[in-house]
Every structure is written in structure tokens, then in C-alpha cells.
Amino acid sequence: MKRFGSYIRDCREALNKESKGYSVRKVAEKIGVEPAFLSKVERDIVPPPSEKKIVALAKVLDEDPDILLAMAGKVSTDLLKIIQKRPVIFADLIRRLKKEPDHAVLKIVREVTDGEW
Amino acid sequence: MKRFGSYIRDCREALNKESKGYSVRKVAEKIGVEPAFLSKVERDIVPPPSEKKIVALAKVLDEDPDILLAMAGKVSTDLLKIIQKRPVIFADLIRRLKKEPDHAVLKIVREVTDGEW
DNA sequence: CATAATGTGTACTATGTAGTACACAGTACT
DNA sequence: AGTACTGTGTACTACATAGTACACATTATG
Numbered sequence: 001m002k003r004f005g006s007y008i009r010d011c012r013e014a015l016n017k018e019s020k021g022y023s024v025r026k027v028a029e030k031i032g033v034e035p036a037f038l039s040k041v042e043r044d045i046v047p048p049p050s051e052k053k054i055v056a057l058a059k060v061l062d063e064d065p066d067i068l069l070a071m072a073g074k075v076s077t078d079l080l081k082i083i084q085k086r087p088v089i090f091a092d093l094i095r096r097l098k099k100e101p102d103h104a105v106l107k108i109v110r111e112v113t114d115g116e117w
Numbered sequence: 118m119k120r121f122g123s124y125i126r127d128c129r130e131a132l133n134k135e136s137k138g139y140s141v142r143k144v145a146e147k148i149g150v151e152p153a154f155l156s157k158v159e160r161d162i163v164p165p166p167s168e169k170k171i172v173a174l175a176k177v178l179d180e181d182p183d184i185l186l187a188m189a190g191k192v193s194t195d196l197l198k199i200i201q202k203r204p205v206i207f208a209d210l211i212r213r214l215k216k217e218p219d220h221a222v223l224k225i226v227r228e229v230t231d232g233e234w
Numbered sequence: 235c236a237t238a239a240t241g242t243g244t245a246c247t248a249t250g251t252a253g254t255a256c257a258c259a260g261t262a263c264t
Numbered sequence: 265a266g267t268a269c270t271g272t273g274t275a276c277t278a279c280a281t282a283g284t285a286c287a288c289a290t291t292a293t294g
Contacts, residue, residue, distance in 0.1 A: 024241060034284055039242055050282065070204035079200070079208055080192050082215045087187035089222050090211070091196055096229045097207075098199045105206050108225055112213045141271060151254055156272055167252065 004071040005044035011061045012042070031056040048072035121188040122161035128178045129159070148173040165189035 016022035028038040031053050040046045048054060054072055058065035069076055083090040097105055133139035145155040148170050157163045165171060171189055175182035186193055200207040214222055 023239075025239075033282095035240085036242065036244095036285085037283060043242090046283085047281080053282090064205060066204040066208040070201040073201065075192070075197050075200050075204075076208065079211050082211050083192050083196070084187040084190065086219065086222070087183040087192075088181060089219060089226070090214075091183040091193065093214075093222060093226050093229070094196050094199050094207070096226060097210075100229065102203065102206060104229075105203070105210060108229075109206070109210050109213060112210070112217065112221075112225075140269075142269080150252095152270090153255085153272065153274095154253060160272090163253085164251075170252090 002071070003044045004048045004068070005042045007071060008057060008061060008063075008068070009042040011063060015061065027057075027060055030060050048074075051077060119188070120161045121165045121185070122159045124188060125174060125178065125180075125185070126159040128180060132178065144174075144177055147177045165191075168194060 012022050012024075012027055024039050024042070025035045028035040031038075033049065033053060037046070037049075041049055048071070049057075051069065051074055054068050054074070055065045055076075057063075058068045066076060083094075097108075129139050129141075129144055141156050141159070142152045145152040148155075150166065150170060154163070154166075158166055165188075166174075168186065168191055171185050171191070172182045172193075174180075175185045183193060200211075214225075
């Protein structure tokens with residue numbers, strides 16, 4: 001699987017080609033870090049930044065925060081809190097869904113959405 | 118909600134009353150930490166220990182690891198990995214289930230278990 | 235040609251995490 | 265009375281996390 005840094009570098013460079021304003025410095029400023037730090041993050045010299053910075057980055061690069069967080073080896077804290085409030089029930093569900101294919105999980109999502117209770 | 122430390126202290130003391138062999142020192146040795154450290158953990162003077170120690174503690178105290186981890190503000194890494202492999206689908210599902218009552222979530226668990234696809 | 239912008243190397247730092255090691259006072263046992 | 269076990273206070277440490285600050289060389293621009 002692709003590393004976090006090289007992935008966001010690709011995203012940033014792609015955006016920079018079509019519209020400018022996506023230099024390391026500009027993006028670094030937007031998400032509130034030093035350019036040198038973002039540079040190192042993009043080359044995977046240092047580990048991915050904090051959740052806050054990753055979410056900000058996702059917004060700037062128009063990427064899915066959950067995907068970026070996953071690539072960074074993290075899980076959004078709002079999900080963690082949901083699980084922690086009912087640890088047994090959610091742990092059970094997630095472990096059971098581990099081996100199920102996407103379409104099976106998606107079916108559940110749809111059922112929940114439709115409110116078929 | 119109850120703190121992690123005082124909770125496990127209660128568990129340990131309850132076990133100690135009925136069967137002995139559950140002193141701070143004994144339990145600390147079983148889970149591989151210094152007695153002084155466990156003592157501080159139990160009084161919530163220091164934050165809860167690592168996931169490994171918490172899981173070991175759950176085994177010794179015959180408690181649910183997921184519950185102890187939740188009280189420690191953590192989520193089992195095996196769950197995190199499951200989510201990280203399919204971040205979008207799982208994030209979506211969990212957020213949708215946030216507001217659903219237990220029985221609704223349990224119904225899903227049962228459906229998955231029965232393999233009603 | 236000057237200067238502005240770009241990416242990056244080096245050095246440093248503050249805070250958090252996850253404990254160890256030892257000493258000590260009180261209690262229980264025999 | 266002496267030993268052994270109990271819980272705990274104090275001091276310290278190693279490593280990880282999450283960055284900053286500045287200098288520098290290269291490239292692009294007016």
C-alpha cells in the first residue's frame with residue numbers, strides 16, 4: 001500500500017498543476033505547519049502529522065479525511081468515541097464484519113439509512 | 118462515568134476478598150509491571166497503562182478487555198486495523214449507528230451472524 | 235540581472251507515554 | 265518480637281510525538 005506522504009504529495013502536485021497556489025509553502029500555511037515540516041511529511045521522512053493537521057490537509061486537498069487518516073495509521077477520534085460509548089456491541093459488530101465483503105457491509109449501511117427496523 | 122483506576126481497584130479488591138492472591142504486588146507481577154506503578158494506576162494518579170497491560174489485566178481480573186480499554190480512552194488495535202482497511206465504509210456505518218439504540222445494533226449483529234445475505 | 239518563490243537540510247524543543255527502581259511505613263502472621 | 269507482606273511516595277528514565285526555526289541552494293519571474 002502507498003505511504004501517506006507520497007500520496008499527499010501526488011495530490012498536492014496534481015492540484016498545483018491545474019490551478020497554482022498549491023506549493024509546499026502555501027499548503028503548509030493553510031494547514032498551519034512549517035513548510036520544512038510538510039516537506040518532510042511528504043517524503044515520509046517523518047511520520048504523518050496529528051489528526052487535526054491531517055483533517056485540515058484533507059480539506060485543502062479535497063480528499064476524504066477518513067482515508068487520509070487510515071493511511072496515517074489512525075482512526076478519527078469521533079469514531080473512537082462512538083465505539084467507546086458502547087464498546088462491547090461495536091467491537092462485536094466490527095469483528096464480525098471483518099470477513100464480510102464490501103457489498104454485505106454496504107447492505108447494512110443502506111438498511112440503517114432506510115430505517116428498516 | 119467511573120475512572121479506569123478506581124474501577125480496576127474495585128475488581129481486584131473484590132477478587133482478593135474471595136480468594137486471596139490479588140494484592141497489588143501479585144497482580145502487578147502477573148501483568149508485568151512494578152507494584153508502585155499499578156498502585157498509581159489504580160488511584161488514577163497516572164494515566165491508564167498500555168493496551169498490552171490492560172489486556173493482560175482484563176485476563177487476570179476476568180473482565181472484558183474492550184470495556185477496560187474503553188474506560189482507558191482506547192480502542193483495541195485489532196478493531197482499528199479492521200476500520201483502516203476499509204475506512205470509508207466502516208466510518209460511514211459507525212457514524213450512522215451512533216444514534217441507533219442498542220437493540221437496533223444488536224439486530225444487525227444477529228443478521229450478520231446468521232448470514233442472512 | 236535582481237528578487238521572489240520553491241523545496242529541503244540541520245538543529246533544536248516541548249510534551250506525552252510508559253513505565254522502573256528504591257525506600258519506607260503500616261499491618262498481619264507465628 | 266521478628267519476619268513478611270502490604271500499599272505507596274519520590275525520583276528518575278527512555279522513547280515517541282509533534283512539531284519549530286533558520287539557513288541554504290535552486291528555479292522561476294518581472
